[in-house]
């Protein structure tokens with residue numbers, strides 16, 4: 001038996017933000033990041049809510065890698081305001097934080113630090129039901145995290161420097177709104193990094209050991225869109241059609257990985273990002289060619305299918321699969337994404353000296369479990385990081 005779970009309602013395309021005015025909400029907590037997203041929320045979201053008679057509180061200040069202590073802070077703010085809807089607004093971080101804060105707003109008796117660490121270690125066996133107090137809507141303003149349609153919420157543990165992917169289908173938002181208008185002013189580097197995050201979601205979902213045909217269909221289409229439209233939207237940020245397609249790719253990739261799983265690339269990206277503060281999408285981008293190479297012995301057919309989808313013409317499945325990692329590398333170069341060495345910058349020495357610890361953290365990330373090639377030791381992970389440090393793909 002398999003499941004395919006998505007938000008009850010996904011509204012997308014230019015103008016879809018206006019759907020907010022029609023939603024039956026009384027008290028809405030809008031959770032967002034720093035000043036730029038707060039301004040965007042103030043300009044675009046709050047007027048729609050207020051003019052349609054809703055009581056609104058704007059809760060700002062979610063950090064780029066939201067730590068567990070912020071889950072506590074925002075839970076307290078929610079308990080004070082008592083919303084019947086929580087609206088996560090922004091990139092992956094504020095929406096992820098809003099999801100976890102929602103969980104503990106519903107169940108304030110739970111210890112936030114204990115539960116995030118426990119649930120972030122592996123499959124959740126005892127996630128309590130949500131929606132006793134509030135429902136959740138997500139509005140993504142970048143095209144990458146897919147968190148608006150997914151079950152995940154990644155939270156950072158400052159003491160252990162680990163990222164915990166807290167996951168449960170209870171946390172799939174009720175409504176998700178994907179209005180590409182909100183992305184038109186994103187700078188090229190954020191566009192590139194987040195777009196590569198979406199690509200990684202789709203590639204990992206497609207070769208995940210979890211069989212889920214509808215999810216994999218969406219993954220394949222998302223991959224095609226990223227190769228087709230991400231270069232255009234990076235060179236011309238206000239390219240309306242490319243923005244719309246990238247936002248759809250983001251949404252489709254989010255549905256895909258939420259219903260299958262991710263894999264080794266995200267495990268390595270989480271450990272790298274948590275240790276060195278490198279943006280999540282950039283971590284995925286610099287690792288993806290090497291994670292594909294690692295998986296080749298057990299995922300050749302899947303990678304070959306992806307290669308054919310993006311128009312690679314090699315004659316055999318083996319050659320097609322081999323060509324995919326090079327094509328991903330070429331896409332990153334085209335987008336101006338630096339390699340791992342440059343992404344680490346001054347932290348390169350530290351990374352090389354502590355590679356064993358980073359690899360162990362990646363090895364304990366639950367995303368490893370659905371990877372097509374079984375990962376048997378942290379030493380295998382170290383080798384992937386080392387390959388990514390080499391200058392060519």
Ligand SMILES: [Fe+2]
Nearest residue numbers: 145197201280
């Ligand atoms: Fe991701």
